Amino acid sequence: MPNCSNASGPIRDETLIARPLGLLRMVNAASPAYLARYGVPRSLEDLQRQEHRTIHFSTMLGARPHGWEYPDGDSYATLQLPGALHVNSAQTYEAAALAGLGLIQAPLLGVGQYLESGALVEIIPDFRRRALAVSLVVAHRSNLSRRVRAFMKWIEDVLTPYLE
16 A cells, blocks of 8 residues: 555555655745844854744644744754744745744745745754645556656656756
8 A cells, every 4th residue: 555645644445546746945034124124144053143023834724833843963953933923824924024024934936936035034054844745646547648748757857956
């Protein structure tokens, strides 16, 4: 039985098959207005010393925020920072960062356009959170239609620049 994972846990369905595409690159970012107000953090210590705030993201509201994830040797650790807001929507997460409400850790795929335009600025790139695994989940059939195969190829091409 395939064991595919999604945001809320494994998908257990014998009719589905997952094809891993790679790891989605993450970035730490904030708006220029936020950084002008709180300062530009250059280390984990700065995050606490300068009293930075994060925008917490959870797939379910009411869930305990995960905190600021960062590499720690061969694994990852979490730094608890105060939250300015707790959201469960990627669009709201990005909008809150653009409005200068706090720091975010988001996929480059979602915020790359804002980094390019200068609406968001990448901060402490050496302390990015772990990359997110991305898989393409399809019906387990050897006879996929031409349209489904074309879509699969297209989505892989779209995602490739954002994968590690």
